[in-house]
Amino acid sequence: MTLLILPLMESVADVADAEGGAGEWFARHDQQLVSFVLSFVIIAMFWISHHRLFAKVERVTVPLLCISMAWLLTIVWLPVATAMSGRFSDGDAVVKAVYVGSMIATCLVTLATRLYLARNPELHAISGTELRGGTAVDIAMASLFAAALVLAVTVPGVGYFALFLMFLVGPVQNLVARRLGVPRRA
Template sequence: MEEAARTRDDTQPLPSAERLKAFTDAVVAIAMTLLILPLMESVSDAGTGKAPVAEWFVEEWPALVAFALSFVLIANFWLVHHRLFAKVERVDTPLLWLTVLWMFTIVWMPVATAITTAFAEDTIQLVVYIGTLTVTSAVLSLTRLYLARHPGLHDEPPGAMRDEIVGGWIVTGLFVVALIVSIVVPVVSYAALLLLALRPVVQKVVLRIRA
């Protein structure tokens, strides 16, 4: 009896699953909005100097590409996280902190994106940007793994969860490969992220081997 009461007291301060999902959505929305701030400052500076609009687009195209890429990547991470948590019904402490860690990586993305255009490209810049994406993906994979080992927190079928775990680690692995390629072959740079397009092929091969 006392142990049950203590358990209830320990879990009582934790947010509900729905509240955690709503908070996560808000954090992602703010992070995606922050991506545009460097471009807004650039527009203001160009307007003050009376520079032609065409000139601004020519000068800022790397920042525009970085903004679009990060926006799409964060949106994709959010969609994956949304699908993962769609059937989560309860939250415990480890799951809460895994989610907080994932949100931390998402909030850091606008900074990593700004670094790609504010400084000359070097190895550290690649590590910061692609490394952030790798950590974000890895935390999602760890979250899937934790949920798979704690079925009482969700109502996802075991088979479906296993497939998602495989797919998640494949994406994380491709981010790691992209990071290595971008460092070893500097001329490739951020184009190494195109390796993520191999995910369906790699996942099909892995699942076939497992079967």
């Protein structure tokens, strides 16, 4: 996550070299700062989810390690996508696709991890209900990120505000969980 800050660090040096002040820096890099904070929160969310999942994994196989490396690749890529979203035009559909698509990829790799673990119960101490519940979260998140991507790219003026759809993760997760037969929490 520390890589997220590097583009901002460079921009501080650029403004300082041009004998600008902190106020100028904040004014010139407000979009970059918003991208940084949003991405920090999203990456933290992905890390916490990954940590919780692997807290009950007792053994790692080569395929599980490969899936985990794919997940890590998506996480390491996010600062690049964040830098692009903070530096390129808000109207650039490719940048939006790269940024939101990166988060879809992370969700899908997490889903692949859960599916692999569901097929290999000897590797972990996660109940089937927990795995199905996590699967519901992964599907909900991937679906909402995909909807946000479509909105961001196709509806003028919406842009990254489409990511506010992520506030619907809970209700969408509940719908998916019902379809997967996950019992309701008390």
